[in-house]
Amino acid sequence: MTDLPHYDFVVVSNRLPVDRVIDADGTERWQRSPGGLVTALEPVMRASHGAWVGWAGQPDLDLAPFDSDDATLVPVPLSPLEIEYYYEGFSNDTLWPLYHDVIASPSFHREWWEAYVEVNQRFADASARVAAPGATVWVQDYQLQLVPRMLREQRPDLTIGFFNHIPFPPYGIYAQLPWRKQVIEGLLGADVIGFQRVADAGNFSRAVRRLFGYATRTPEIRVPDGLGGHRSVIAKAFPISIDVESFEQIARRPEVQQRAQQIRDDLGNPSTIMLGVDRLDYTKGIRHRLKAFGELLGDGTLAVGDAVLVQVASPSRERVAAYMQLRDExxxxxxxxxxxxxxxxxxxxxxxxxxxxxxxxxxxxxxxxVMLVTALRDGMNLVAKEYVACQLDEDGVLVLSEFAGAADELKNALLVNPHDIDGLKEAIVAAVRMPQRERTTRMRALRRRVRDNDVARWSATFLDTLRHANHHSDAR
Structure with missing residues (x-):
């Protein structure tokens, strides 16, 4: 693979932005994946024609790089055992619950950690092969936290960014991780480490101080460079967003508006349609939402026919035991x-x-x-922003958990603590009964906030910080 082209901009994520589909006639093709990360990075990739390094989503697929939608995709192969240990195991049964406030108990297995190290090294190697001299490499999310340091050791010429799409926990929780130092060292290989919330960046800086004693002065962390000097690492919040314009364009289409009316008709034209849209995940607070709604029906505050809850729960991690149990519940x-x-x-x-x-x-x-976003802990929750972007008539009410990153920005939503079922019920009733004028005032403010902070601004702000940060390391 030494003759691979080199790229000035490289994105590294667990998954490629496409899914492999085999049609009924046996024809194989790639289609764009759903999901927040792909949506968020699509405009950046389009502008740069960079490379995207990631797993193709199926075991033992060893594919050559290929072009798709203005980007070169560089597949990284994973064996069935690596998928079980690195992805389903360490990423999603160790890190995910740990980083989401231990809502479910994390599992700590040494063989999972060993697979995580090995797979992270493979991603780092693939990225190093396709990055041009002095390239910018942007590593995404918790599955690849060791890649920044591995890349820096191979390619000190690179400018390396890392963005953590999920929360970073307080030290008292993070400290449970047996490999807590190795993960922090991996992340500190980056020049800029981005988080969804100011609190997440603060949690990370405190963990660095507790574990390594490095000097931190928000947002800067002074990291020894191994040559007697220091590197400056920036750790700060860059709240991710959505491509607002594309959602607005779809929402304006007559056939989409007709489909919305058909949905209302199919549901029997109730006075209030409440909507939940989530991956089927224990962090999303779906059980709390159903409990609150059920109690409102039970005490007669809401009546079937007047109100209906539409719950979209897309399948997620269906081989992980906690997810199978959640689906049954x-x-x-x-x-x-x-x-x-x-x-x-x-x-x-x-x-x-x-x-x-x-x-x-x-x-x-x-x-x-009414949109119900009742996450118990969420890095951002782009669904909340998508709902707001689509309300062209400045109507609709967003009920939003204060434990979602979006709550830092969307303060005109009805903010709730989803653990407080009575408080959640009160917010739902307030949303259902809210006067038109208040609905419009709140939604107008929400829409302005989402439009002013769209995905283009998120990526531009991060990459601009990355460009400047790389020039602030100590002179050798």
Missing amino acids: IELTVGRLNGQYATISHSAVAYLHHGYPREEMVALYLAAD
């Missing part, structure tokens, strides 16, 4: 609510356990009067 709860409260003509909960194309999601956003 949610489906039992939905079945109980519908059995208890549904009528022949109206459901209490319309539960949809699959993903949808973007156009259908926009139609759902347009149809919904």
Whole structure:
């Protein structure tokens, strides 16, 4: 692979931005993946024609690099065992619950850690091979926290950024990780480490001080360079966002607006459609949402026919035990609510356990009067921003967990503590009964905030910080 072209801009993430699809006639093709990261980075890749290094999503696929949508994709192969240990194991059964406030108990297995190190090294090697001299490499998310240091050891000429899309926990929680020092060392290989919230960046800096004693002066961390000097690492918040313009364009399309009306008709034209859109994940607070809604039906505050909850729960990590258990619990709860409260003509909960194309999601956003985002812990939650972007008529109410990163920006939402079921019920009732004038005032402010801080601004701000940060290291 020594004759690979070299690129001035390289994105490194666990997954490539495409999925491999085999049609009924056996034809193989690649289609763009859903998901926040792909959506967020698509405009940047389009502008730079860079390379994207990532796993192709299926085991034992050893593919040559190929072009797709203005980017060169560089697949990194993973074996079934590596998927089990590095991805399902260490990434999603160790780091994910640990970084989300131990909502579920993390598992600590040495063989998972060893696979994580090995796979991170493979990603670093692939990135080093395609990066041009002096290139900018932007590493994404918690699955690849060791890559920045591995890259710096191979290619000190590179400018390296890292963005953590999920929360970074307080030290008392982070300290449980047996490999806590190695992960911090991996991240400190970057020139700029981005987080969703100011609190996450603060948690990281405190962990650095506690574990290594390095001097930190927000947002700067002074890291020994091994040559008697220091490097300056920037650790700060860069709240991620969405491509607002693309959502607005879809929301303006007549056929999407007609589909939104059809959704209302199909649901029996209730007074209020409440919507939840989540991956089926224990961090998303779906159980709390269903409990609050069920109690409102039970005490007669809301009535089936007047109000319906549409819950989209796209499949996620279906081989991880905690996710299998969660799916059973949610489906039992939905079945109980519908059995208890549904009528022949109206459901209490319309539960949809699959993903949808973007156009259908926009139609759902347009149809919904109230958006429920009740995450117990979330790095950002782009669904909240997508809903706001689609409300062209400046109507609709966003009920938003204060534990989602989006709460730092979207202060005109109804902010809730999802653990407080009574408080959540009060917020839902306030949303349902909110006067038109207040709905418009709140949504107008939310839309202005989302438009002013779109994904282009997120990436431009991060990359601008990265360009400047690289010039502030101590002279040798």
